[in-house]
Amino acid sequence: MCLIVAPSDLLVCLCCQMRFLLLFSRQGKLRLQKWFTPMSDREKKKIIRDMTTMVLARQPRSCNFLHWKDLKIIYKRYASLYFCLAIESQENELLALEVIHRYVELLDKYFGNVCELDIIFNFEKAYFILDEFLMGGEIQETSKQVVNRCIESSDMLQETMEEYMSKPAF
């Protein structure tokens, strides 16, 4: 949240948004990474290390919110996967939990009782779904059905185009 104190003050904050989303297993293996701000490879690697260490060290029934540098880290465990979302310090943490939950629901609808293996072997689909739900660090579509329909249509398009051009499917 930007704090504009008075019309004459112009405080330019980076933005109110999500910074990154990571999915990793209980052993710390990365399954998905989405970065919403440009970062060097080194920084990304460091963040991944920090996140996995911090989140995996948490007690089972702790609070789902952590502080890391100037960001809030919202994490939640679904089966064997940890979903880790970093948001700006002024964002609504409870809503971030809902965002994570919504993404899990979308994956579940698409894969049918999604499990970690689905995401491993079809990681590009997980990305496509994410890209229909979030964009530029903000929520893109608030309706589950709309997102699902779009993904199905895109898949359809891919298949029909392939069939039409009589080339093997993806």
Next chain:
Amino acid sequence: MSPSVPLQEMIRAIRSARTQCEERGVIQRECAAIRAQFRQVDNGARSHNLAKLLYVHMLGYPAHFGQMECVRMIASPRYSEKRVGYLGAMMLLDEKQDASLLITNSIKNDLSHSNQYVQSLALCTLACMGSAEMCRDLAPEIDRLLRASNSYIKKKAALCAVHIVRKVQDLGELFAPAARSLLSEKNHGVLHGAVVLITELCERNPETLERFRKTVPDLVQIMKGLVISGYSPEHDVAGISDPFLQVRILRLLRILGRNNEAASDAMNDLLAQVATNTDSTKTVGNAVLYETVLTVLDIKSESGLRVLAVNILGRFLLNNDRNIRYIAMTSLQRIVGTDHNAVQRHRGTIVDCLKDQDASVKRRALELSLALVSASNIRSMMKELLLFLSSCPPELRAQAASGIFYAAERYAPSQRWHIDTILHVLTTAGGDVRDETVPNLIQLITNASELHCYTVHKLYRALLNDISQQSLVQVACWCIGEYGDLLLRGECQETEPAQVTEDDVLDALETVLQSHMSSPATRGFALTATMKLSTRILDNVDVIHVGYEFSSALSLKLQQRAVEYNALFRKYDHMRAAVLERMPVIEKNSPGHTNGESAGEPMKEIQPPKVKQGEPLLPQQPANQVCDLLGLLGGSEEPLQPSPAPGLSLNTASTAGGDLLDLLGGLEPTPPAPVTVYEKDGVTLTLSCEKQSDSVLTVTLTASNSTDSDMSSFTLQAAVPKSVQLHMKAPSGDFLPARGAAKVTQMVVLNNPNKVNLKMRIRVSYTSQGSAFQDTVQIDSFPGLSAAGH
């Protein structure tokens, strides 16, 4: 959709590798194959290869050689290739890579593609990794899409515009009109995007903010629709209709209502409605309530609404869900300054949260509790805080300890309570307190003179119990050293009587000295204390042996101290009593002052000697004073026969610290008062001098004018005997205003190496009322010179 067989085969192969080395081998082979394939012409398997490469990249292996392939794939007419190409671009390219510019053209073309899913790919990629240049290039396209396309594209274009504005702020103006019109759309996705875009524009530009204030009624309308509307299957989440959109609208309202009465009024009713009607049984409802509370507290809301908001937070505090308790405390922390009384009402619950299992909750509870301490609740709060300190996680100890000290300092109901509290903290968490605690506590103790007996007894007992907490031991040693006589007296009003013999005390100090747990600083304290006791205890003077051991200690400070103390026993035994006298009350210093300096008081001015000049005498000081003393005395040939006056003051036991400085004062020349050397026709000339060294003397001449008319061109000239060197510094001015309004000073430096009898002739010349005046005066004696016994 059928999966990619080649991709899945590779993934299986990598996963079946049993060691890291094996995995690396598989990946190297695969990457080599992929590279080879990239170099070939279009073979229909391109998307598989790039997908494989992206998987390898996610495992952490280098994949930069795929960047150009991404560029090629994006330009392909096939949707499947575009899809993977754009995904690759988002994963492998960022604005820092040169290759990213190459896709600008493809993106441009795809933005006007006939198929919306292709357009969507381009928009998504632009919003993900578009550089400032790309954004500038494509902004007009985005604006066009914002106005004329279907909802699917509009919502993506809106978020793309958000990214563009973040990268290139000036382009905000371009999107403002389109953003405004999007608010009338029905599609939730588009509405959400519009609200986000407007939020971004308002945050970056205050003028835009002003203009968008007019949209408050529209936003209120939309919000009302969401809250009151019946069940909508598309957007329902646990009974709340589109909570994501609700939260975004609330946040925009917050920005628009901040610092603006009119806007805040317009949204008052709505906020009250949301606050009361939202179902709070599930997280999602609480998310909306939370955002409402944040908005209410940030805008200029009615007091009734504010109370409602704080009560919601209070309810959150009692929620079973730890997350909700956590955010309640975060929010209360933010408003504890402004709405202190409202938050105080929930103090009980907050203090209970100190006992929560979760470390994050504990931390928040600690911060909030410390903020809620006040004069009326200090006793009960301190009980809870001290209880917390004894069982809190180690990472919070330092914060808790310093918070407790601060609170105790501000609100201590009595000195005894204050000292007790500090002692309690030192016993529980002595290792985590800051360094200033020791001198602060010592100063506090000296100030509470009627509690000296009580304090020293308590500290002695604490010392017997445990000598591992350095800060506690240091304070205890200091007190025993200072007030050892009170300790030996045995009776004390406030504690049970205990028979303490001299041997007990010395043994205790010896234990500290010898213990491996004591740091060098602590040992120093103990050593000094032992020395001090030598003047307070009547019999036991074989204390002297302790010093010898430490003259070869490893720590330099300790060594120095030991040697000095030994000297004090041998050569300067007659001074020992005075040097080790009881210290004066240390005056309170503000934290900004450093030890050993009083702001603004020059140490050289020792006339007349006041007790105030003893400040701040901190525990390390006595040794330094002794050192100084020995240094000075060591300099002269005769052992301590400077003048009768200091010798006399040695034997008179008067208020301590002043004596020490009297000693120094007697040895240093005091700068004497200025002497009037010339007074005629309203011109007064005073002279003061200061010895800089053996032969150098600085003379300051000050002139003033007591007549009713100003004097101009006022100059002084000086002449001295031949062997004396004269150097006149620049005068402060040559204008003497009437009636002594200002003075003129002239500094003269005289060097008298042959030590002849010093004389000076001064010529005064000035112009007054149009006529010139001139006079001469001879100075035969200089104040202060004779007193130094030159």
